[in-house]
Amino acid sequence: xxxxxxxxxxxxxxxxxxxxxxxxxxxxxxxxxxxxxxxxxxxxxxxxxxxxxxxxxxxxxxxxxxxxxxxxxxxxxxxxxxxxxxxxxxxxxxxxxxxxxxxxxxxxxxxxxxxxxxxxxxxxxxxxxxxxxxxxxxxxxxxxxxxxxxxxxxxxxxxxxxxxxxxxxxxxxxxxxxxxxxxxxxxxxxxxxxxxxxxxxxxxx
Amino acid sequence: xxxxxxxxxxxxxxxxxxxxxxxxxxxxxxxxxxxxxxxxxxxxxxxxxxxxxxxxxxxxxxxxxxxxxxxxxxxxxxxxxxxxxxxxxxxxxxxxxxxxxxxxxxxxxxxxxxxxxxxxxxxxxxxxxxxxxxxxxxxxxxxxxxxxxxxxxxxxxxxxxxxxxxxxxxxxxxxxxxxxxxxxxxxxxxxxxxxxxxxxxxxxx
Numbered sequence: 001x002x003x004x005x006x007x008x009x010x011x012x013x014x015x016x017x018x019x020x021x022x023x024x025x026x027x028x029x030x031x032x033x034x035x036x037x038x039x040x041x042x043x044x045x046x047x048x049x050x051x052x053x054x055x056x057x058x059x060x061x062x063x064x065x066x067x068x069x070x071x072x073x074x075x076x077x078x079x080x081x082x083x084x085x086x087x088x089x090x091x092x093x094x095x096x097x098x099x100x101x102x103x104x105x106x107x108x109x110x111x112x113x114x115x116x117x118x119x120x121x122x123x124x125x126x127x128x129x130x131x132x133x134x135x136x137x138x139x140x141x142x143x144x145x146x147x148x149x150x151x152x153x154x155x156x157x158x159x160x161x162x163x164x165x166x167x168x169x170x171x172x173x174x175x176x177x178x179x180x181x182x183x184x185x186x187x188x189x190x191x192x193x194x195x196x197x198x199x200x201x202x203x204x205x
Numbered sequence: 206x207x208x209x210x211x212x213x214x215x216x217x218x219x220x221x222x223x224x225x226x227x228x229x230x231x232x233x234x235x236x237x238x239x240x241x242x243x244x245x246x247x248x249x250x251x252x253x254x255x256x257x258x259x260x261x262x263x264x265x266x267x268x269x270x271x272x273x274x275x276x277x278x279x280x281x282x283x284x285x286x287x288x289x290x291x292x293x294x295x296x297x298x299x300x301x302x303x304x305x306x307x308x309x310x311x312x313x314x315x316x317x318x319x320x321x322x323x324x325x326x327x328x329x330x331x332x333x334x335x336x337x338x339x340x341x342x343x344x345x346x347x348x349x350x351x352x353x354x355x356x357x358x359x360x361x362x363x364x365x366x367x368x369x370x371x372x373x374x375x376x377x378x379x380x381x382x383x384x385x386x387x388x389x390x391x392x393x394x395x396x397x398x399x400x401x402x403x404x405x406x407x408x409x410x
Contacts, residue, residue: 005326007355009316010365012256015329015354016249016280017369018225018376018385044221044249046261047341051217054259054346056251075221080389088395111214121210124220136252136348141259143341149220150212160215164222164379171223171376172392173385174369176409180223180378181386184285187377190293204381 018171018178020044023076023086023122024055025107027115029069035107035117037099038063039090041172042139043075051146053128056139062094067142070115071130076122080168080179087177111148118150123167125150165204223376223383225249228281228291228327229260230312232320234274240312240322242304243268244295246377247344248280256351258333261344267299272347275320276335281327285373285384292382316353323355328372330355370409 022043028034042056053075057064067073078086085103092099100107110118111127118125128144135141156162169180183204189197227248233239247261258280262269272278283291290308297304305312315323316332323330333349340346361367374385388409394402 006358007330008358008361010354010356012351013354014250014253014256014351015282015331015356015367016225016227016258017282017329018223018374019249020221020223020225022221042250044224044259045219045247046259046346047344048219049343051219052341053221054249054251077220077222083389084395087390087393091393091396124222125212126220134348136257138254139252141251141348143339143346146217146219149215149218151215151220153211153213156213162220162379165381165383169223169378169383170389171385173374174367175392176370177389177391177394178370178374178385179387179389180376180383182384184288184375184382184384185292186382187380188292188296189382190289191296 015174018173021078021083021086021170021172021177023078023082023089023119024063024073025076025110025117025119026063026066026073027070027117028066029115032115032117034066036063036066036094037089037105037119038094039086046143052131053126053144053146055142055144056136057142058139064140067130068133072113072116073128073130073144074110074113074116074118075126075128076119077124078170079123080170082122083170083177111150113147123152123155123164123169220379223378226283226288226291226375226377226382228283228287228294228324229268229278230281230315230322230324231268231271231278232275232322233271234320237320237322239271241268241271241299242294242310242324243299244291251348257336258331258349258351260347260349261341262347263344269345272335273338277318277321278333278335278349279315279318279321279323280331280333281324282329283375284328285375287327288375288382316355326357328357328360328369328374
């Protein structure tokens, strides 16, 4: 790791990778039948107490207005089976097509939301309420509080521990969708005892 | 995708996964020899024009004060070779240990930064200048402008296209570090012609 490596310096760009792949579902205020799902390039957790997330959306996106007016959205996590449909939802606009019809993805009622639906079959679904909108230039940053979380059956064990590694989760890596591969370690493995590492890692082999 | 799946509903939690694994390097204002590297759980891109990122940090973290006073930090992307060292940098504090000494990671001067260093060998390094700090509760959200980007030799081709898939990048998935695996598709593959898909995907097999 300490060998000398050369670098190409390039102008400022969006280079933070990998990023999560998420499908955001939302609806018009007072009109939950007017709904959409949009693949958001940039989404993340920003706070733990209370749990908060952020999503960045261009003003011209169809979902921008829906979320602004309803104050709600659902972040649907994405597995390999959904990947192609999710890519479609990122390149087509809900103004022009009914994405559920085109992709075969299906809406379901979401926990704690008045208008925004969830997407059926997603590994997990995070119901969010907007607390703040910040204009940054090309994108608006929506900060939102997590109101409920749903985890797909089969991804939670008998001790209520969640095992997202059992879903074929997908990350986005500078233009490419890549399925998550081998488990390299767990949080804190760098300071764990050998026998703890051995016991825990055995579950992922 | 349209089959009915059951869900467990759990209280609000930080469930957005996978997340990027990044190592943030920073230094004290006017004292670049007082420096640290910290593994940040939550970092992301938030704007494209101009390119902007966010990182969330607890106030009590040693790096919080360094970044607040210097107004600078560098986001170092992480590959499999760095993963264990990066985990270490997330569980130990720079108040107690010299993380470079303990991990073998090495600091180098960063592009466009007065104080903050970069980490040698990272696949890419993003020099950032803080534009805004937002208090959210447990964490402060730092919004920052990207001032320069460096990409490691071997990850850029003769046409200046960047190939992060050639690095063994790492994502964090609800407690586990997972190396990125098979390429499922490229941005827009859901609407690309078959022969375009075939040609482009051949490069990743």
